[in-house]
Amino acid sequence: MGILMTVNSVNLNSKKDFIINRLYENLPKKPYCTSDFFGLKIRDKKQAIRHSHIQINHPNFKRYIVIDADYPGAATAWRYDFDDNIPVPNLIVVNPENTHCHFYYELEAPVSFTESSSKRAQEFYNSVSKKLTEVLKGDSKYVGLIAKNPAHEKWIVEVPRLEKYSLHELVEHLELKPHEYRNINSEKPGIEKFVINGRNDHLFNEIRHQAYIDIRSYRSKTFVEWFDHVKSLLINANKNFSVPLPYSEVCATAKSIAKYCWKKDSYCFQEFCERQHIKAKKGGRAKSDKYVEMRRTAARLLRSGKTKTYISELLQVSYRSVLRWLQGIKVQAAIMHLSELKKICDNAQNQILACFIASLIVIILDEHIYDLNESEELKITIKFKLKVPIQ
Template identity: 35%
Template sequence: MSQKFNTTRQLQLDINDPAKKLFFDGLPFIPLCSDDAKRFGLVYRPRELAALRRQIQYNPNTIARCLVFDIDKENMPDVYAWSAKYWWDDCSAPAPNWILINPHNGNCHYIYMLAVPVPLTDAARRKPMRYLSVIEELLADKLRADTGFTGLISKNPLSDYWIVETPREQSYSLDELAEYIPDNKEKKKRKKKREMTGLGRRMYIFDELRYWAYSRVLDARENMTFEGWMNKVLSRCEKLNTFSTPLAHAHIKSTAKSVAKWTWQHYVGSGSNVRRGRDAAQNFQLELHDKQVLAAYKTNQQRTTDTERKLLACAENLKAQGKLISKKSLAKNSGCSINTVRKYWDRISELGGGSVRCTSDNYQT
């Protein structure tokens, strides 16, 4: 059975409520949506057409603009008179921006809107991503949220199917949410890979995949097309998705595309966002100490080449002006020390022929 979309009804969407407009404006332009994902599956639709479906993709693939927690009544057997509407207050959690309650069984989604969305791409800063991941994990523990929630689609607050509550209108900063979680001394030990939730799963795959790509992309540029590289990264990403509740394919594909594109276009084997050791990509099989020794050698070799090139260019310039090439004149015009000029003097003498004169032993800098 396929789900039918009433285009006339969808085009009549009129959002006057500020909270609903904020949610709508942040949706992907073509989100995944459904009236029942288990029965009908998910389809892509323009957000104007998807906005009144019961379930919808709430975050774009590369941005986290809200956190969603799936809270089921059956997970609260020890809680007397459990109520989705007030559960956040009972467990001293922050007030959700949206509470979306299933009218048939009482299960619900809590949605927390972020004042500043957090990018989730390879070019984005790691600290906000990890900060958000830790906040999500600890809030999920506090709310006893379902760890099997995939984090792709949620109940849609724009649909009239759910019972909707809005305890708070203002969006949260990350620091505001962090006030409701235990401090560093009380945090639980990091969960095992298969037990990770939401953004934790994405961050794990993201970090593992990018380090894997760093060590292989330089060779890939020489031996395959970008399409081949993209397929190779996607295949690796799928192999990493071995959680008890795997990430949705849309997230896997988005992560693989981000890592493949950035490494192909920008990675050169050095920089602040890669593992230590110059040219580690070409020598990923070496131990760290060996990488550092090789890096020091190559760096010194490059510095020597640059200095020699600079002095030879200065000597060429002096020769073209008809001036004698001396250690003193080279040091003065190149900005190098007299000791550096002496080091390369034999090579410069070969260039200068009869115009080279050694008159600099008593040169004072």
């Protein structure tokens, strides 16, 4: 497949080469591209420029206005059949088989389309694009994600104008009134307007609103059932395209919608959290039971004088696990036997003394108390010699 330009060597003798190289410099680093419409690809622009259709504008800003004139003779109609005041396109990319074409208008300054950008500037761009589509009798449903690539040999390319436009200059040519490019989004208050970028976005925006309603009927069901429902909606809608999306892309869109609705619906999400909590408790309990015998073995080894490092290597567990198993075990043993010790004390004073004795026992016995449990008895006789001063 031949390319009408080489990126590394720009031939300035040709207006076409000059403006196409300028367009190449303005392309996104990894634009969408295709040559067959069986699925868009994302490629480095050195590879993308070899495809017949390519993404012209950057995702976050737009430097070009592209009009899709989808009717025979479009390439010459703007000169002879329309108003004389129509702004001259910078590029006209013509399909020689049917004489349909894309009109390119290049802007001096790109218009930012991020969430934090000026909404008025975006409305200004959209209104000019809408008016150009109207006067050139372009396709109003064309969303501009990809366009005919002027660097591809498949098309005939004309360059009527090299100079870039400002939006205000285009407004003067189109004789737009201020109310036509201000508050463009207020035509239908309360109805959300969105830009649909290709078939994926069309499916997403068509089905998601239905999903917001349908989720209520799946509150007592599982996520798998809900996902299958959303996927079936998308599969049916995908059949309406002349070139349907691949099954993998339909599934990816279904998963995105299903997960969002499931998480945002408080009832479904709460049930999901409760099920996860129950599963986690079961799993944690089973995992804990698995190490009971190992913890007892670790205690016995420690009582016999083995080091914690030796125990971790012998049991093939981490040193941190051994520390965690044996942490506080002396205190637990003392508390376990403290209640029995209190019972044999005859008054409150002796019960206070019993607490002291229990702590003392833990210190004295040290490692030998590690393996005590409820089934074992600890018998200790302690004798005190008290010297009482004679009155």
